[in-house]
Amino acid sequence: xxxxxxxxxxxxxxxxxxxxxxxxxxxxxxxxxxxxxxxxxxxxxxxxxxxxxxxxxxxxxxxxxxxxxxxxxxxxxxxxxxxxxxxxxxxxxxxxxxxxxxxxxxxxxxxxxxxxxxxxxxxxxxxxxxxxxxxxxxxxxxxxxxxxxxxxxxxxxxxxxxxxxxxxxxxxxxxxxxxxxxxxxxxxxxxxxxxxxxxxxxxxxxxxxxxxxxxxxxxxxxxxxxxxxxxxxxxxxxxxxxxxxxxxxxxxxxxxxxxxxxxxxxxxxxxxxxxxxxxxxxxxxxxxxxxxxxxxxxxxx
Numbered sequence: 001x002x003x004x005x006x007x008x009x010x011x012x013x014x015x016x017x018x019x020x021x022x023x024x025x026x027x028x029x030x031x032x033x034x035x036x037x038x039x040x041x042x043x044x045x046x047x048x049x050x051x052x053x054x055x056x057x058x059x060x061x062x063x064x065x066x067x068x069x070x071x072x073x074x075x076x077x078x079x080x081x082x083x084x085x086x087x088x089x090x091x092x093x094x095x096x097x098x099x100x101x102x103x104x105x106x107x108x109x110x111x112x113x114x115x116x117x118x119x120x121x122x123x124x125x126x127x128x129x130x131x132x133x134x135x136x137x138x139x140x141x142x143x144x145x146x147x148x149x150x151x152x153x154x155x156x157x158x159x160x161x162x163x164x165x166x167x168x169x170x171x172x173x174x175x176x177x178x179x180x181x182x183x184x185x186x187x188x189x190x191x192x193x194x195x196x197x198x199x200x201x202x203x204x205x206x207x208x209x210x211x212x213x214x215x216x217x218x219x220x221x222x223x224x225x226x227x228x229x230x231x232x233x234x235x236x237x238x239x240x241x242x243x244x245x246x247x248x249x250x251x252x253x254x255x256x257x258x259x260x261x262x263x264x265x266x267x268x269x270x271x272x273x274x275x276x277x278x279x280x281x282x283x284x285x286x287x288x289x290x291x292x293x294x295x296x297x298x299x300x301x
Contacts, residue, residue, distance in 0.1 A: 029187030029203025030055075030111055034062035036183045037107060037206060040267065041065070050100065051109035052084050052117050053124075059109060068103045085121040088114065088152030089129065096151045097178050100209050107208055108179065110155045112189040112201040118143050121152070148195075155179070155207060157195045158240040159259075170224060175242045177212040177257025180292075181205060182267025184236040202236060208267065211294035213287050215244075215256040218300075219278045222247055225254040225300075227285060230272040240269075255297075261289040276300050 037049065037059070048066045049059050056070025069080050083099050087108075090096040100108070119141055122129045133150070134141045147153050148162045159176040188200035217225045224247055231240040246254040262271040262285065274285040283301065291298055 025187040026111075026113065026189045026191075026203045029185035029189070030058065031062055032187070033109065033183060033185050033204035033206055034058050037063040037065055037109070040183070041107060047104050047106035049107045049109055050084055050087060050103060050105040052088070052111075052114070052120070053081055055109055055111065063109075065107070068105060082124050085125040088117075088150060088155075089121050089125055089133065090151045091149045093151065093173065093176055093178070097209075100178075105209055107182075107206060108155065110152075110205040110207060112156065112185075112192050112203050112205070114152050114156060115143050115147070115192060118147060118152070149173075151176070153195075155205060156201065158242060159207075160242060162195045169226075169243055170245050170247065174244050174246070174257070177244075177259055178209060179207045180210055180259040180266055181231075181233075181240065181269060182208045184233045184238045184268065186236040202238065206267070210259050210292050212257045212259040213261075213291035213295075214297040215258055215276075215285070215287075216297050216299050217248070217254045217256075217276070217278055218252050219248045219254065221250050221252055223252070223254075223279055224248075225256065226277045227256055227258060227274060228277070229258070229260060229274045231260065231266070231269045232272055233268050234270065235268060258287060259292060260287065261292045262287045263289050265289045265292075 045066050048068050049063065050068045051059055053069040056067045059065055059067045060070060069084050083103060087096050087099045118133055122133055133144055133147045135144045154161055154176060158181065159179060161172045163172055183206035185203040187203040189203045190200045192201040193199065194201045215227060219225060224245060227244045229242045244256045244258055246256050248254040260266050260271060262274050264270055274287060276283055276285045278300065287298060
């Protein structure tokens with residue numbers, strides 16, 4: 001009985017596709033992202049896909065992959081139902097990673113409409129968080145600036161934290177070191193804006209959970225170490241410019257956590273360039289896939 005209102009809304013939306021091109025693009029973009037998972041990821045039931053619970057049907061049917069939560073019913077368990085919401089609302093990256101590991105989640109499915117789910121996430125994960133992530137406006141609710149610090153918001157922004165330009169890069173959380181963006185839908189959701197370009201946001205993103213490469217460097221204590229990485233997703237006409245930064249500790253050692261290979265093995269992503277900088281020194285960086293999969297650390301000169 002509890003599922004019928006949601007099913008009725010879905011049928012009304014599907015029935016109106018021919019009269020709503022924008023909505024059609026969103027549905028098609030999400031559906032093709034599910035099919036991308038089915039055709040570009042290993043089959044099997046030894047891992048799961050994490051997504052908001054109401055995307056479970058599509059992922060299990062069109063992607064043919066196990067999910068953490070679905071709207072099939074309560075038999076999946078209360079924590080399975082809550083964990084995706086907890087993941088998307090997590091502000092500490094390692095707290096999100098712990099959820100992925102506990103659920104054996106290898107992929108994360110992120111629709112462009114995720115900001116519209118925040119009210120649902122709060123209700124599912126912890127209603128007391130409403131004042132932190134939601135604001136009342138014009139008779140409804142919108143996301144608050146604090147939402148931008150969550151994993152959900154960062155996964156719509158290439159894994160990086162969105163902040164005003166006057167905030168120094170080293171004061172921001174670095175791009176997520178254990179998730180790499182492997183697919184971007186070429187279809188757009190006009191209801192939501194890309195936080196970087198202000199253009200309509202892609203309808204869906206697929207992220208892969210990886211160990212991530214460790215890049216170690218030596219410099220003077222407190223010296224800033226930076227790796228700039230450029231990625232391109234040709235089919236979606238989408239690009240990423242990521243900056244990974246860390247300061248050397250008292251012994252002059254800094255470590256960065258990078259989830260991308262400079263080889264052509266990042267799903268749909270092609271690494272255009274990677275360059276490191278330590279003070280006045282700089283150079284090109286090669287990150288083999290073996291390092292991303294938890295191999296030996298890479299040491300900068």
